[in-house]
Amino acid sequence: MTERSARTAVVLFTRDLRVHDHPALATTCAAFDRVVPLYVLDPALAELSPNRTRFLHQSLAALKEALRRLGGDLVVRRGDPVAETVKLAREVGAQGVALSADVSRYARRRERRLRAECERHRLALRLFPGLTVVQPGELRPGGGDHYRVFSPYHRAWSRQSWREELAAPRRVSLPDGVTVGRLPEPPTGDSPDTAVGGEDVARRRLKQWLPTLPDYDDLHDDMAGDGTSRLSPYLRWGCLSPLTVADAAGDRDSPFVRQICWRDFYYQVTAGFPEISVAAYRRGADEDWRYDEDALAAWTEGRTGVPIVDAGMRQMRAEGWMHNRARLITAGYLTKSLRLDWRPGVAVFFRWLLDGDVANNSGNWQWVAGTGNDTRPYRGFNPVRQAERYDPDGAYVRRWVPELAGVEGKAVHQPWRLPDQLRGTLDYPPPLTAPDSNPVWLR
Known part of the structure; x- marks a missing residue:
């Protein structure tokens, strides 16, 4: 098979910085001969939080090493994610682009723009699960597009069939001649004692914490005891798959897995109400705030x-x-x-x-x-x-x-x-x- 005849695709990483249980990466590697893992450093997001920016760069460095161990690499670009993704896809002769679906207003706008540009350049675009256990929109109450109350959502979520976890790809093969690009050094955050980002750190944290899980209901509210999992930053950046965490915890009715369900709940709420950061969800609730x-x-x-x-x-x-x-x-x-x-x-x-x-x-x-x-x-x-x-x-x-x-x-x-x-x-x-x-x- 020649390089010219190889089927090629781009996997755009966003908040899914791992190789284990990554549906977009695993499925694309199985379906295509060459796969280009891509992360685009978006200047529009760079100054939002120095703490998260540092954690992000640490996680990207860890992802790069994990992809190298699989024979590939992380291609890094800077600029508008849509423009840079399509530009790279055309440079490597890709037939398609894959990424994990997200729910924020920014992410959905990015997906709409990316879909339009892919259609314009005759590229296939496929969105995958991976940011939640159950995809937003997969569970719907009668007469509504999303659950507004947690308890009925939790009942439906607990009965729902979950997808199977996916192993990391055996190999990631880059096209010849692609310019990988370099990650900048992790910037200095504002907090002196933050956790370190990355999939390996996250998986070790999960393994070390799991033996305390039977005592979670007694420990998680002990503020001085600090018995919580501290996995939330790794879930936020996708260094851990939420499905991996839920499967490792086991019992769907346990207090800890219930917290993972709360996470899924707010993702489906945000999918149905993308203004969640700026407007009251409950109509008429914003009436009498002070400003001081x-x-x-x-x-x-x-x-x-x-x-x-x-x-x-x-x-x-x-x-x-x-x-x-x-x-x-x-x-x-x-x-x-x-x-x-x-x-x-x-x-x-x-x-x-x-x-x-x-x-x-x-x-x-x-x-x-x-x-x-x-x-x-x-x-x-x-x-x-x-x-x-x-x-x-x-x-x-x-x-x-x-x-x-x-x-x-x-x-x-x-x-x-x-x-x-x-x-x-x-x-x-x-x-x-x-x-x-x-x-x-x-x-």
Whole structure:
């Protein structure tokens, strides 16, 4: 077979930076003689989050090495993903392009543009699953295009047949003469203690964490114990397939697999409501928000005077990650105690979190704010009660708020109640509240 007669295709990587259980890559390698794995560094996304950009580049470097072990390589281009993909496909004489389907407004616009350009240049375009366990749109309630409430979605999701996991391709064969291009050095992120990206790291993390899975229901809300999987950044960037994680966990009704189902739930919500980051999902819910730049800055920097809130925000700024219970508490404090708009909160989380993505970040924020899919939109999160329940001896707070390191036990959660003499020695602000409010947790 000559190079000219070989069938060639391009696989465009986006948020699926792995070789194991990658339907687009595996299927294309099985169907074509030559496959060009491609990642396009899009300048439009480069400045959104220094933390995620660093994690992305680490993951791309790991993907490049994995593809080299299979005989191929990762081709790197810079610019508009659609233009660069079509340009490369024409250079190598490709017959088609493959990529994993995504749900964000940006991703869907990219897919529409790519489809139009592929049609114009007579290239086949095929979208594949891989970013979720169950594809958005595969489960539909009667009379609707997506599930709006989690519980019926979870029941349908648990009964649904899942696709089979796919092994990594045995070999990836590049066309002769293709210019691979170089990855730049990973940039410096803003958080000093972030996790390292890459498929190998992710698979080791999963293997090391799985023995604790039977205790997940007891451990995952222990804020100081840090018993969660910490797999979310690797799922966000596709260093791990969510199907691989769900299969490894086993029981579909287990608390951990239920969290994976929540992830799928928000993907199908976002597919049906692509404005999820900027508009209230529940009609008429956005009515009475305050706007206070000083209060927002205090919350962002972890200096609200509410220890459990400040601890969560400081953890995020240090690690690019925050305990899930702390996410609920900090978001609830911003929206229900300070009565500030949820959208700046979405932006702050998106700026710092390694796992920040449109579907889950925005969907969970709207749930807490009462504008989204919560069937009890007026629920609140009492930060003191939450702290005393999930950080009972104050170890999590003392770890992240060293100003309070000398306050013993659960008293650390309410420093405003300390004796005047002790309180006066603390370099810590009084609690920040909304004007004309007297929250129950402060009494």
